[in-house]
Amino acid sequence: KAGVTQTPRYLIKTRGQQVTLSCSPISGHRSVSWYQQTPGQGLQFLFEYFSETQRNKGNFPGRFSGRQFSNSRSEMNVSTLELGDSALYLCASMDGLNYNEQFFGPGTRLTVL
């Protein structure tokens, strides 16, 4: 099976813009989670989608949103970008029936200028 894929891998935006990141999970996986990784805050959970429904949400402002499609692919959107949004955004997919197996994608490196 192909692994988790994320597009784009690198992105440069300016303050105030918005951005959409995409994550395609492993075939058959219905859960997709998103994480933000920064040197200062470490790895922080953004949200999880399962069967097109948000199942869990971290402590991030409303500028961060996501959705999941019927094929389990997920997108996250950040509106009104701030310098502090510069980070590596990781998504992870999981077979909803097996809580032990969670696989990460290679990440999208977002730089906000």
Add this chain to the structure above:
Amino acid sequence: AQTVTQSQPEMSVQEAETVTLSCTYDTSESDYYLFWYKQPPSRQMILVIRQEAYKQQNATENRFSVNFQKAAKSFSLKISDSQLGDAAMYFCAYRSGTSGSRLTFGEGTQLTVNP
């Protein structure tokens, strides 16, 4: 809220030697899972080993093993016969057994393997 603490920002080990990375966590739950993830310079997060809280036996995966002390809320990772390819950032992570796939990560330990 659950917290995970890794008190060693950096560790180093000689090739072929053994190293132990420390992790403590805080939770009031009884149903949970613990993980060690490895993040090499490529930034790809790779699962190293996992432990279910209800299992008393410590998990082992080839050269990687854990020391799970449930009462002390401690979950250390031992890497035996260290190899150059083990050099990476290692993250300890906690997942509740009742709240989906959400992982709470520690701060990470940067492991250097010296030839």
